[in-house]
Each structure stands twice: as C-alpha cells, then as structure tokens.
Amino acid sequence: MTEPAKPRRGPGRPRQDEAEAGPGTQERIRLAAREVFAERGYDKTSVRGIAKVAGVDPALVHHYFGSKDDLFAAAIEVTMEPALVVPAIVGEGPEGIGERLARYFLGIWENPVTRAPMLAVVRSALTHEAAAAVLRRLVLRRVLERVAADLDVPDPTFRAELAASHMIGIALLRYVVQVEPLASADPEDIVVLVAPTLQRYLTEE
Template identity: 45%
Template structure:
C-alpha cells in the first residue's frame, strides 16, 4: 500500500483535531459546571463547532462524558508504583501519585469532572467506584495482606475524593492555599492508617 492510500484509509488530520478540540471543551465544561448543567450545545459553542458535529462524533452527552472524563491513569500502571517500596511509606507514595494527577491540568479536569458528576450521574459514580476503588485501591490493600481490602479501599477512596471536593470543587480556602508538600504530609498518615493500620471492629 502506498503512503497516499494509507493516508486516505485513516482519519483525516483535520477530523482528529476537531474531535480533540471538542473533547478539550467538554473536559473544561464538565469540570466547571458538572454533568447536568453541561449541554452538547454548550460544548459545541466552546469548541467553535456546530452541535451536529458533536453529535456526529459522540452521539450523546453520556458518551461524550465517558470519553472526556475517563480516569486519566491506568490502575494497572499505578498499583505497582504504589506498592514498590517500604510498607510503612505506602501512604506517602499513594498521595504523591494522587497529587501528580491533580497537578497536571488535563488529568485534573478529568478527575474534577468525574467527582462533580458522580453525585448525579450513575456512569460517573460507576467509574469512581470501579476504576478508582476496586481496580486501584482494593488491589493495593489486598497486596498488603489485608482481609478488609474493600473497606480499606473505600475509606482511602473517601479521603482522595474529599481532597478533590475540598480543594478543586468547593474551593475551601485552607486546602486551596496549602502547598503540595503540606498536603502530602497531612494526608499520608491518614492513607497509611486506612491501608495498614488497625480498624476498630466494635
């Protein structure tokens, strides 16, 4: 096959750029406004395209959201990094991974959009439950030999979601003003406890 026919067989470059522009606009709006207040028409306006083009590429708002706000990391890659090191420092390694994600604008938009939408959109809630808790945090807790892996993962997940809510959605002044090192130092012991510490069974 010639290079010319290969180019014709694939997606035209302009089409790919348009699709990415729509996704970028969608990520921003879902993160800023949430799922319910974001419309395909609003995404189209922000991307500078006709709303019919948004429907052409993504079909529905649910499908657009699923792609725009997909978890920005692969749990299969994160879990080994969190587990690679001393057991007593796993809380620190986990919060560092979380802060790495939240420090990058595009991945932060995805996470914020997911957390903001999870309260009203079941698809978003399912991603948070399955991808973050079950596929990333439960394997970490299980690898540490815990018989309470689902509970430990749920408690750890609550801390992470709470950080995103407080700092990036509610804009609580103290958490917004806190630097990365301060946040890591404050949250690492809590994550460490939920992953490895004793849980009161009373």
C-alpha cells in the same frame, strides 16, 4: 440505467475509511472527550459534540466507545492512568504506600491539564447518578481493587475505600468548595499530614 441504492450504515457502524483510521483516531476521540467533559460537564456533553471536537463522524465515536457512559469512563481513565500508576503505588511494598498514594492523588489535582477533567468528574458525580456510577466502577475496579489486592491486612477493599474517601474529601474542600486555609496550603504540607493516616488505613492491623 438506475444505479442500485447503496446500503445504509447501521447505528454505530463507521464508514470504511473511518474504520481504518486506527488507534490514533481512538486516542484523539478520548482526549476530545476529556476536554469536552471538563468544559461542559456530564449533563451538557453529547457524543455529537465530542465527535465535532475530535473531527470525526459521531458513528465512529459509538464504534470505538459505545455509549456516553463508556466514553465518560474512558475520559476519566486517560486522566487517572491507573494501569501505570497503581503498580507505582503498590509495587514498592507497604512501606511508604500512604505517602505514594497522597502524592499521586494530589499530583493529579495540582496539574492544570488533569485538574479540569477531575473537577468535571467530581461535580458531575455529585449531581448525576449515571456519572457517579461510572466513577464508582472505574475507581473500584481499576484502582481500589488493584490496590487492595496487594494489601496484607484484614478487609483490604474496605481499607482502600477509606483511604480513597479521605483523599476525595480533601479534593472537595480544596479544589471544589475551596475552603481556606486548605485551598491555598502547600501540597507538600498536606502530604506530610495526610500520609501517616493513609499508611494506617492501608497497613496497620
């Protein structure tokens, strides 16, 4: 007697044992994505390649994260941790917010674990519109809008964007282009010089 054919899985639908893998598997995929995007960049990274590093079926990656763009955003978020850091930046009030922002931003770039994925993010955003769009959405919605919401100044979002553009410019010259003497400057010296400007952007009317 011929056994009835098993139903095929639809796109993005994991097997039952994969679906029961739980949040630990989801985090493993997210960390694998950060590693692969950092190593290969946005354009050369595939969902299949990330799944291989994470040790899961590609369908499970789609199940948890949807598209490659969504996975790219998740990989950036696990690097920046806005849910933890934004309250630490704005939670102590306006005094010293420029210094806290500078230390947070430089801290991400100075840490070898988070520097590699951030380099991949910036390089990808410079050459691929899809990557740039993901970065804009994450930075705007998850970081800048939350910082701006706590600023008691005119045009808070514009001011937060000015502060972010200042720090991104430093990142490009220091870590991507590696212009001297900025590239080898002591991070503490950069904080001392940059913090007053960020403070003015974020607090002065």
